[in-house]
Amino acid sequence: MIECCVLILAVSFFAISAKKPEPPPKKEAPRVKQARINSEKEIKQLFEKAGIDYPPKKLFLRIFKLERSIEIWAMDDESGRFKLIDERLACALSGNVGPKRRQGDHQVPEGFYALSEFNPNSRFHLSLRVNYPNKADRAFCAGSDPGGDIFIHGSCVSDGCVAIRDTPIEQLYVMASDAKAGGQKSIPVHIFPCRMDKSYCQSVMGFFSIDDEGLKKFWNSLQPGYDFFEQSHLLPDVKISPDGYYTID
16 A cells, blocks of 8 residues: 555656746847836826726727828727727828839738737837738739738838837837737738728729729728728628638628
């Protein structure tokens, strides 16, 4: 009996000692650590004002190129719908309305994307990569280089990116980092030429697509996704057709 107990204890000790040690918590990069110190108070005030607990379970970004506007939305746990947390203005956003179609066209893309990378050591303070090109972009750019390296970043220069200065990117970077650490696997980023339900936006799109049926069709494929969120404050289920146009399920 004693031998049996000794054996059980030995096996238990071996099982405990054989467990992989817990990995140490990841240390934040110095810029991110300082960004958290700089922005923590204002971030919490923004979420308190919106009536949403921080950190949010889900974060969502919308960018409007003509207005140079970046909206930050977070999901309300009670309703399951998104509430507007803040709106920031881009100080630099190159190109014009219309999607990005090739390397070197200096265009900010348009479409339905997500954040794919956090860069704490960016040349532009901090940066968040947008996952351009997606399947739609690659369909349109077949046979040519679609380009890449599209970021939302600090500073105030743009070559296809969205620059929002250092203080706003610190706040956005911390929000996105905390949402991701809380379990959000993918943070959506929807980029539109302008606010598509506004008459001035329809006029601008009409002007730029007057002799371009392909561009008109592309913008028409963005419209349902824009309208769905505007009406419901829920994220649309976006799919991409083989020819590169967006469809909403």
